[in-house]
Amino acid sequence: MKFERWFPWVFCALLALFPLLASSLGLDFYVGFVRRAMIFALAAASLNFILGFGGMAALGHAGFLGVGAYALVALSDAGIESAWILWPAAMVVAGLVAALIGLIALRTRGVYLIMSTLAFAQMLYYVALSLRIYGGDDGYNLMARPSFGLGLDSADEATFYWVVLGLLALVMVGLNRATHSRFGHALMGLRDNETRMRAMGYPVFKLMLVAFSLSGALAGLAGALLVSHNAFVSPSAMHWTQSATLIVMVVIGGVGLRWGGPVGAVVWIGLEELVKQFTEYWHLPLGLLLIVIVFVAPRGLASVAEHWRLPRRPRPAEPAGAVLTPGEGS
């Protein structure tokens, strides 16, 4: 079986084993760290779906994370405890907000789309800032982590870790299936030649809106998981610089490549943590890194890895990064 097919599962198994090994290796702290990385992997994957596969440069994704987080906080305060209600609810709310924003933003293209999604996310940020009941600028503490029932203790770090891992795996499988589905192909068609898609009779706006809303809903899930993980939410998580960071993750990992989101999230968060060990001024080296990446590996680190392997023959129904293989000119 090909490397790409089995490696993710092996890696998943390794991730699953990690909490068990962590205490014996003295790495207890890192269980939470890896968990956070996985949550961002989910967020980045949801962004990659519309950005890489749909060609929609949306620079406001952190807004939907925030919506999911605050929705969870609001419902949790209202007395709902079960994660299995809170998390789906957060998804629904985030998805709806995404749909509303998409109704207007998706009428624009290119730079206008970038900027209007950016501005709408800032709008959400200001709404969060004004929510005095949820702490406004200071943020808000979540009293208790959503419960799982079924005899599982969500306060146990390892248990929560495995649930997050399970959700991430589920989402990645789902997104992968979606990429190969009719919808996925239609989305990529929109990315590659919107005019022709329209001329072939596709309901372009509807398809984009559905993709955008789904992506927003998944981001909402990531937001809900994040607030469950941190037991804290603040509007700063929705600031546009956070959205830009998500884009950075996707681009680093590889826009439109299957694992672009997760790879990018892990790399970025890992680097952030690493650099923080040495200096408090970690923005500087990471900023420089971004600039370097733009010129050295513009299609993301996953594309650099591609160069080290044998050239592939074009496979049917190959999503996104199907580059022209050497030797076949046009």
Next chain:
Amino acid sequence: MSLFVVNGLVKRFGALLATDHVSLEVRPGEIHALIGPNGAGKSTFVNLISGLHQPDAGRIELDGTDLTPLPMDARIRAGLSRCFQITSIFPKATVIDNLMLAVQAQSGSSLRFLADRRRDQALLEAARALAARVGLEHALQRIAGTLPHGAQRQLDVALALAARPKLLLLDEPMAGMGPEDSERMTELIHTLRRDMAILLIEHDMKAVFALADRITVLVYGKVLVSGDVETIRNHPQVQAVYLGTETTESAV
């Protein structure tokens, strides 16, 4: 009995009258050519028919359905399909994927998220049939952008055929083609005639005279004359417009 009727179509861009009360009709099974010098407004006219622009006045009717108020995707469902002057395919995908995408638009909803499209036998069969129709059955796995120009144009036509149109709008299909490719395309268009009416916009007069049943000549956005091939070929005003002879009177 006309299949496709355009009546008094008008389009202004600011002060420019791009389409000046154009009327035209295409009969079932007919290849109707639209010719005219550059800037005559042929592209605008095609865009008006396909739905990219809204006309300022006039009516467009296909097989009894009034297309005028309909948006682009509705016109396609009504049986209209078009090819573009500049090849418009999906260059990064394989030929079979290009064709499946075209077929998919016509066969049910695209809002299916979990089933793997590669397993959809109906789509695959339809796509293969399309490829065979235009002569691309041996190139299914090739990346579309790597095909030679002529083959890409063939693919372009195939994508339009997936909609099983009643009327096919061909916008300069011979554009940029050498003699061999042109002949192949001419033959292809000829075979299409059994299943649909064709409105052919072309500059390649050889192809026009070989294919067309009737011809309409457009000059400065206005119909100069419309009729069968012989009439047009010998029409003094048409000759004047194309060859610039001294006999030009109030042709325009």
Next chain:
Amino acid sequence: MTTILFIEQMLNGLGYGFMLFLLAAGLTLVFGIMDVMNLAHGSLFMAGAYVAAHVHGRTGSFVIGVLSALAVVLVLALVLEVFLVRRLYGREHLAQVLATFGVILVADDAVKLIWGAAPIMASAPALLSGPIELLPGLMYPSYRLLILAAGVLVAVGLYLLVNHTRVGMLVRAGASNRRMAEFMGVRVGQVFSMVFLLGATLAALAGALMGPLTAVQVGMGEEILIPSLVVLVIGGIGSVRGAFVAAMVVGMVDTIGRAFLPLLLRSFLSPTLVSDLAPAMAGLATYALMACVLAFKPAGLFPARG
């Protein structure tokens, strides 16, 4: 009494609008002509504010402070253009977002290294620290009048530059059709650099002028960037006229909204609710405005490009 307040707020709105215009004009030219998405524009604004505040503090002269800010940022912008922005022409927008976001990160930490994380003091010039009586009963801070004056001067200057000089003609040609301009022999590279530097200077001026009014701190560039982009979207990319109109509208809507919305809401909502909702709604006003404009004109009010 309320009329005085209203006039005062209107003047504030105009002032804010002019500052937004300074930023948006540079942005719209850089986007419109060079098709470059430069998120670091806000960082140039920040640099202008910091340098002006610093030099003013050291020398006691506001004017020298402003001039130093312009000079320093000009040099920074030159370096940025030559080593980075120039290589971003023709790249897809995401790559530009990424690279310029990297610049933001670097700039933020650079400022933190030099001046520390706490906001620094920027004071208005001593001459202009008092109010002036514009109308009987209307006392208006003289410094804000300076801002208005500066804004008007820049607006007129830009208008003359863009519409009545050869350079401006080149700029407009480039904004509407870069390729065509290239074919017609315009020294595109030079025009690009000039436009970028002009934009940077305007941003620095805005930063230097606004320093005394707002907090000079790390992240101020990112804060003003979004309203500037909103102005850009509403006005239409590549159009200085659009940027002006949009900046004025946004400036007024934002300022007057913040001032009067609480009053309006207080008439039918409880005070606690008002103090929660009013700032949010006022902040939202500009975005709602943008949403309305985009709903009808997805390319802005006066898009220069087709």
